[in-house]
Amino acid sequence: MAGIIEVHNLSKTFVTKDADVEALQDISLSIQAGDIYGIIGMSGAGKSTLVRCLNFLERPTSGTVEIEGRDLSALSEKELRAQRAEIAMIFQHFNLLMQKNVTDNICFPLLYGGVGKKDGGKRGTISKKDARKRAAELLEIVGMSEKAKAYPSQLSGGQKQRVAIARALAANPKILLCDEATSALDPQTTQSILQLLKQINRDYGITIVIITHEMSVVREICSHVAIIGGGRLVEQGRVADIFEHPKTQEAKELIVKGKGEERRTLEDRQKDLMKGKCCIRIVFSVNSSFEPVIANMVLRFGQPINILRADTKNVEGIARGEMILSLPDDAQIQQEMKDYLIERGLAVEEVDGYVD
Amino acid sequence: MWTKEMTLMMWEGTLDTLFMTLLSTFFGYLLGLPMGIALAVTDRDGIRPNAVVYKILDIIANIVRSIPFLILLILIMPFTKLIVGRSYGTAATVVPLTVAAAPFIGRMIESSLKEVDHGVIEAAQSMGAGTMTIIVRVLLVEARTSILVGVTIALGTILGYSAMAGIVGGGGLGDIAMRYGYYRYESDIMLAAVVLLVILVQIFQTLGMRMSVKLDRRKR
Numbered sequence: 039m040a041g042i043i044e045v046h047n048l049s050k051t052f053v054t055k056d057a058d059v060e061a062l063q064d065i066s067l068s069i070q071a072g073d074i075y076g077i078i079g080m081s082g083a084g085k086s087t088l089v090r091c092l093n094f095l096e097r098p099t100s101g102t103v104e105i106e107g108r109d110l111s112a113l114s115e116k117e118l119r120a121q122r123a124e125i126a127m128i129f130q131h132f133n134l135l136m137q138k139n140v141t142d143n144i145c146f147p148l149l150y151g152g153v154g155k156k157d158g159g160k161r162g163t164i165s166k167k168d169a170r171k172r173a174a175e176l177l178e179i180v181g182m183s184e185k186a187k188a189y190p191s192q193l194s195g196g197q198k199q200r201v202a203i204a205r206a207l208a209a210n211p212k213i214l215l216c217d218e219a220t221s222a223l224d225p226q227t228t229q230s231i232l233q234l235l236k237q238i239n240r241d242y243g244i245t246i247v248i249i250t251h252e253m254s255v256v257r258e259i260c261s262h263v264a265i266i267g268g269g270r271l272v273e274q275g276r277v278a279d280i281f282e283h284p285k286t287q288e289a290k291e292l293i294v295k296g297k298g299e300e301r302r303t304l305e306d307r308q309k310d311l312m313k314g315k316c317c318i319r320i321v322f323s324v325n326s327s328f329e330p331v332i333a334n335m336v337l338r339f340g341q342p343i344n345i346l347r348a349d350t351k352n353v354e355g356i357a358r359g360e361m362i363l364s365l366p367d368d369a370q371i372q373q374e375m376k377d378y379l380i381e382r383g384l385a386v387e388e389v390d391g392y393v394d
Numbered sequence: 395m396w397t398k399e400m401t402l403m404m405w406e407g408t409l410d411t412l413f414m415t416l417l418s419t420f421f422g423y424l425l426g427l428p429m430g431i432a433l434a435v436t437d438r439d440g441i442r443p444n445a446v447v448y449k450i451l452d453i454i455a456n457i458v459r460s461i462p463f464l465i466l467l468i469l470i471m472p473f474t475k476l477i478v479g480r481s482y483g484t485a486a487t488v489v490p491l492t493v494a495a496a497p498f499i500g501r502m503i504e505s506s507l508k509e510v511d512h513g514v515i516e517a518a519q520s521m522g523a524g525t526m527t528i529i530v531r532v533l534l535v536e537a538r539t540s541i542l543v544g545v546t547i548a549l550g551t552i553l554g555y556s557a558m559a560g561i562v563g564g565g566g567l568g569d570i571a572m573r574y575g576y577y578r579y580e581s582d583i584m585l586a587a588v589v590l591l592v593i594l595v596q597i598f599q600t601l602g603m604r605m606s607v608k609l610d611r612r613k614r
Contacts, residue, residue: 122522310539
């Protein structure tokens with residue numbers, strides 16, 4: 039089935055004084071309507087150039103880009119501008135007009151964009167009043183109604199991106215391109231923006247293309263993913279398939295990098311579990327490495343303990359390092375265990391809800 | 395002695411200077427603004443690169459800007475006469491002032507517009523905005539503060555030039571300072587004219603900066 043976006047054998051070469059740089063080589067993609075499609079790669083892989091080729095902000099050196107069957111290279115300048123109104127875009131640095139307030143920013147594509155120019159229509163098919171009304175609706179959708187009159191400099195990064203999303207949706211686009219849209223945001227804000235994108239995809243059926251270097255973003259919301267490395271498409275397919283059976287080195291590297299992020303969130307969850315639990319930090323210094331202190335303690339008390347963190351080394355027959363343990367809930371046993379450890383010459387210190 | 399006639403003369407000189415400065419600045423922007431826009435837009439990384447147009451404007455700006463104002467004043471006297479009907483006096487001075495100011499203003503506009511974040515321009519392009527729309531609705535809007543600072547600088551510079559025109563009978567405070575201070579050694583009149591010029595520059599500077607800060611939306 040032909041997708042809403044079809045890219046065939048696309049190459050892009052930048053001609054510079056010193057040398058020609060091949061940013062993209064022979065890339066073919068098919069993105070189906072309604073997909074959330076991730077394009078992931080390390081920085082410098084060419085993914086930002088690729089997304090700019092999808093709306094012809096960059097003209098490919100060779101190959102074709104078809105949007106709903108229309109070859110972009112065959113369009114006149116005017117037709118291309120009308121086409122761009124259907125392909126909205128959001129950016130890493132939001133790119134809002136700093137001298138205009140939130141409402142005026144959202145009205146921009148309606149009043150001055152390519153909308154309405156299609157089919158030889160004139161600009162101004164929408165009045166300022168209607169544009170403002172539409173802006174108010176959009177602010178409602180992205181949850182920013184109370185900031186309608188604010189200027190971008192008064193907003194946080196996440197709020198700016200919400201305004202940028204509202205602006206992108208203003209002209210009822212069929213496609214939304216996201217160029218590292220969450221890369222300048224903290225993890226929590228990233229989550230909320232991704233949820234918003236998911237909701238937009240579900241509610242309005244807008245096809246979303248997400249450019250990112252973070253595997254966690256792809257895993258969070260994408261249905262399909264293409265991995266770009268060194269200007270080439272190295273792997274493409276369903277996110278689940280690529281996660282389970284990465285075929286290429288690049289895919290494996292990105293997934294391993296992503297695992298690190300996942301581990302961190304696991305630790306977050308663990309942290310929540312540990313709240314209210316009695317945790318202690320023990321420091322080894324004089325003990326012989328040959329005495330299994332923890333194992334002996336578990337055997338003696340017949341109670342399980344949880345090792346949350348361990349960093350020990352055997353230095354010349356003596357164990358050096360530290361461990362963080364979560365003790366059983368029984369206060370009596372806790373005290374006995376602590377005494378047991380102190381007897382063995384370990385420094386024991388209580389820590390409040392273990393935090394890495 | 396300071397007489398009533400002198401006060402009147404000073405007052406008229408001030409008005410003449412204001413007239414020349416403001417009118418020349420206005421005509422200067424009439425020519426310089428499109429020139430600056432064209433320079434910014436047609437440059438290699440502008441929104442409509444055009445090497446030929448850029449180079450032509452670039453050379454014109456450089457030539458005019460490298461001619462000292464006093465020489466330019468004399469050089470274009472026939473042209474001034476053609477337009478105003480005579481080559482001395484307040485109205486005549488506006489012509490060389492405008493010619494000198496336009497490329498200078500063009501350069502300032504160019505640099506103001508080039509400060510606009512490329513990402514915002516790209517965003518407008520991604521919405522399907524055309525070149526003219528981007529110039530009017532993005533470049534000029536986002537560069538507003540910087541352009542106003544430029545107007546302030548231009549006013550001060552043109553005021554200075556207008557005083558220089560006093561040497562060849564240009565009218566205004568510069569003319570008074572030349573005639574009385576230089577030719578007749580009446581330095582108190584010259585001093586009074588200079589003080590008035592300083593006050594005018596101060597007023598322009600303060601008003602201009604205040605306005606540009608007030609219209610800047612980037613601050614909280």
